[in-house]
Every structure is written in C-alpha cells, then in structure tokens.
Amino acid sequence: MSGAILSNSLTAQEIVDLTKRHTLFEWSSQAAIDPIPVAGAKGSYFWTPDGRRFLDFNSQLMCVNAGHGDPRIVEAIQRQAATLAYANPFMATEPRARLGAKLAEITPGDIDAFFFTNGGAEANENAMKLARLYTGRHKILARYRSYHGATAGSMTLTGDPRRWANEPGIPGVVHVLDPYHGIQRGWDDTPTALAAIEEVIQLEGPQTIAGFILETVTGTNGVLIPPDGYLQGIRELCTRYGIQMICDEVMCGFGRTGRWFAVDHWNVVPDILTMAKGLTSAYVPLGAVGMRRQIAEHFRDRVFAGGLTYNSHPLACAAALATIAVYEEDKLIQRAAELGGVMQGLLADLAAAHPSVGAARSIGLFGLVELVRDRTTRQPLAPFNGTSPEMAALGREFRARGLYTFVRWNTFFTNPPLSISEAELREGFGIIDAALSVVDAML
Numbered sequence: 287m288s289g290a291i292l293s294n295s296l297t298a299q300e301i302v303d304l305t306k307r308h309t310l311f312e313w314s315s316q317a318a319i320d321p322i323p324v325a326g327a328k329g330s331y332f333w334t335p336d337g338r339r340f341l342d343f344n345s346q347l348m349c350v351n352a353g354h355g356d357p358r359i360v361e362a363i364q365r366q367a368a369t370l371a372y373a374n375p376f377m378a379t380e381p382r383a384r385l386g387a388k389l390a391e392i393t394p395g396d397i398d399a400f401f402f403t404n405g406g407a408e409a410n411e412n413a414m415k416l417a418r419l420y421t422g423r424h425k426i427l428a429r430y431r432s433y434h435g436a437t438a439g440s441m442t443l444t445g446d447p448r449r450w451a452n453e454p455g456i457p458g459v460v461h462v463l464d465p466y467h468g469i470q471r472g473w474d475d476t477p478t479a480l481a482a483i484e485e486v487i488q489l490e491g492p493q494t495i496a497g498f499i500l501e502t503v504t505g506t507n508g509v510l511i512p513p514d515g516y517l518q519g520i521r522e523l524c525t526r527y528g529i530q531m532i533c534d535e536v537m538c539g540f541g542r543t544g545r546w547f548a549v550d551h552w553n554v555v556p557d558i559l560t561m562a563k564g565l566t567s568a569y570v571p572l573g574a575v576g577m578r579r580q581i582a583e584h585f586r587d588r589v590f591a592g593g594l595t596y597n598s599h600p601l602a603c604a605a606a607l608a609t610i611a612v613y614e615e616d617k618l619i620q621r622a623a624e625l626g627g628v629m630q631g632l633l634a635d636l637a638a639a640h641p642s643v644g645a646a647r648s649i650g651l652f653g654l655v656e657l658v659r660d661r662t663t664r665q666p667l668a669p670f671n672g673t674s675p676e677m678a679a680l681g682r683e684f685r686a687r688g689l690y691t692f693v694r695w696n697t698f699f700t701n702p703p704l705s706i707s708e709a710e711l712r713e714g715f716g717i718i719d720a721a722l723s724v725v726d727a728m729l
C-alpha cells in the first residue's frame with residue numbers, strides 16, 4: 287500500500303479504500319459512505335480513474351457555477367501562485383484591491399465593503415459579528431428551513447436537523463418559521479408569513495435583535511423561492527425595527543438564479559450579504575461578507591474584532607476575479623436566466639409524466655423536485671430528515687445511468703453549471719425521466 291501512496295496512479299479502488307480508512311466524510315456514518323472516486327473534470331462532466339463519466343447536475347455542491355476546468359481560471363491561479371501565493375491579511379495586495387472594487391460594482395445598492403473568509407460558514411459568523419457590533423444588540427433571528435454552515439455560530443443559525451447533534455450552540459439565536467411548511471401544508475401567503483415574524487420580533491423585544499439572517503432563495507432545504515412581497519416585507523420590518531437584514535447568498539449568489547444575486551429579483555438591498563461557492567466557482571476556497579456603507583463607516587474609528595490567517599488570500603482573490611471575468615465574458619448570468627426557462631419546461635414535463643412528482647420548482651438554474659407517494663394525500667416519498675427504499679433506488683438509478691446530483695429526503699436537485707449546453711441539460715433530464723419511471727413502478 288505504501289508504494290501505492292507514493293505513486294501517482296492509484297486505482298479507483300485504492301483511492302476509495304485509502305480515503306475511507308484515513309479521512310472522515312462529513313454528515314455521514316463512515317460505513318454508509320460509498321464515494322465516487324474522481325480523477326478529473328471538464329465543463330459539465332467529471333470522471334473516475336477507470337473512465338466512468340458523470341454529468342454533474344449539482345455543480346458538485348452547488349458551487350462550480352462556471353463549469354469544470356476553465357483554463358482562464360486555472361491560469362489566473364497559476365499566475366498568482368508564481369507571483370505571490372500569500373501575504374498576511376494586514377497587507378494590501380493587487381488581487382484583494384481589485385476584488386473588493388469588482389464586488390462593489392456587482393453587489394446591490396450601497397454594499398461596497400467586504401471582509402474575506404475561507405468559505406460560507408465563516409462569512410456568516412462574521413456577518414453575525416458585524417450586526418452585533420454595529421447595533422450593540424445581541425439576538426439573531428434565523429429560519430428553521432435553512433443551512434448556514436457548520437462552525438459553532440453558523441451551525442446555531444442553521445435551522446435544519448444538521449443542528450441537532452451540535453447543540454447547545456451559541457446563545458442569542460431565535461428561530462422563526464418559514465413561509466413554506468412542507469409539501470402537504472404548502473405556503474403561507476405573504477401577509478400571514480410577515481405577521482408571524484413581526485409577532486416574534488415583538489415577543490423577543492425589537493431592541494434586543496441585531497440581525498435577521500435568511501437565505502434569499504433557500505438551498506438544500508428545498509429551493510424555496512420567496513412569495514411575492516415577502517422579501518420586501520422582511521426588508522421593511524428590519525428597517526422599522528433597526529434590525530440588520532443579512533442575506534445568505536452562499537448558494538444562490540453568482541448567477542445561480544439568473545441574476546448576479548437572488549435579491550436582485552426583488553430589488554431588495556440587504557444590510558449584509560454573504561457569499562462563497564460561486565464566488566470562485568470553488569476552484570479555490572473563498573467566502574466574503576459584503577456590507578452597506580454605513581456599517582463599513584462604523585468601523586472607521588472602532589475595532590473590527592475579527593480575523594483569519596487566510597483572510598483575503600491572494601490565490602483565492604485571483605481565482606474570484608478570473609471567475610467573475612468568465613461569468614461576464616461568457617454572459618453566464620444571462621445564460622442561467624435563459625436556460626432557466628428551458629429547465630422550467632423540462633421540470634413541467636417531468637411533473638406531467640410521473641405521478642411521483644408532487645412539486646417541481648426552479649429559478650434560473652436552481653431547481654428541485656419533491657416526490658410524493660400519492661398525489662392526493664401528497665405524502666412525501668421519504669419522511670422529514672429521512673429516506674425510503676424508493677428515494678434510495680432513485681439515487682442508485684442516477685448513479686448507474688451516469689448522472690450526479692443531490693438526493694435529500696423526498697427531494698432531488700437540478701443545479702448544473704451555468705455553462706451547461708442545452709443539449710447536456712436535455713441529456714440530464716432524459717436520465718431523470720428514465721430513473722423516475724423506475725420509482726413510479728415501485729409505487
């Protein structure tokens with residue numbers, strides 16, 4: 287085995303065996319994990335060392351928005367590595383300077399100052415810190431159907447069951463209900479949803495609440511697109527009560543929904559905007575917290591009590607600049623909006639063809655299907671936080687047919703790279719159609 291470790295050509299099985307023996311996989315019991323060994327990737331596909339090819343219908347973890355192996359991003363990273371791989375965060379570097387200015391240009395309203403992190407969880411940690419220091423208040427409102435990251439504070443913000451095993455978390459986080467209540471109960475109308483939140487604000491004491499964090503379009507908890515007026519209503523409540531509105535766009539930012547940022551669909555400017563994933567298309571880890579001018583001004587004469595060794599890492603900043611240039615050069619944001627229309631049609635076709643499809647929704651290239659056991663009762667095909675033989679079979683069918691995507695509870699995702707061609711998109715839906723026929727036959 288030691289020879290295998292030193293050589294450059296492990297077999298697929300050696301990669302899986304060594305990885306499982308010596309590294310820990312996240313959110314899983316280790317015995318249950320059956321990882322796909324990945325050797326390379328290009329465009330919308332990745333492949334195994336023994337040559338099995340997969341269509342990447344989830345952009346890995348909803349992050350490789352620009353597609354795999356783009357030489358423009360690779361070269362920018364190589365160039366930066368050869369010039370200046372690292373400078374500490376008290377220094378100013380050209381990629382850091384350029385990236386701050388570029389983000390100020392593409393983020394909404396007067397958001398024009400950024401604190402860089404290693405990823406999304408740290409971005410949310412620092413968003414919370416900014417809101418607390420800026421307001422002098424301590425509570426943070428967050429929603430139940432959410433994921434904000436796995437560090438202590440972000441895990442506490444997270445509303446979904448990934449939080450449970452990590453409790454107790456940090457003090458001061460209050461969860462509120464979402465406008466969506468699952469496939470059987472469905473959606474609240476906007477006035478009802480907003481009234482429920484205002485009630486919590488009153489009950490908690492508005493003067494104690496520093497911020498309200500929400501995923502603009504909720505990601506892993508169901509591609510939940512806010513009903514008309516909801517986001518504007520949250521903005522209005524936050525303004526009225528002096529609460530900082532924090533939009534987590536770690537997953538839905540950078541073109542995923544067909545706009546640079548999902549808030550752009552509703553013309554809402556949050557006080558704080560967090561991002562990661564699509565910021566570099568995951569070529570190098572990077573997250574960021576954007577803040578409105580008044581928050582940045584607050585820290586002119588006051589200390590910002592936060593830091594990271596890899597804050598503003600030059601390699602990551604260079605990768606982000608190159609990634610954003612690719613989005614612009616290839617018009618990938620507009621492309622996501624246009625292909626999003628095609629995807630909406632393909633999702634509607636699935637719903638028409640398969641009785642197991644209970645709901646299908648998408649915005650841009652951010653899509654999800656909820657499966658049900660029966661269209662009349664709308665009983666989900668797997669329970670909340672659980673799985674079922676049918677959902678497991680669906681996952682196996684996707685894998686056997688060369689499609690990679692996320693299958694979670696009673697849902698699966700359709701989140702390809704924004705660079706995907708229409709033919710590849712249709713190829714993916716063809717595989718989904720065949721796999722769903724297997725599920726239908728089980729019911």
Ligand SMILES: Cc1ncc(COP(=O)(O)O)c(C=O)c1O
Binds near residue numbers: 404405406433534538
């Ligand atoms: C909406 C959202 N926020 C935060 C995070 C955490 O980001 P990271 O895993 O980079 O820490 C994620 C990760 O999936 C996410 O989807």
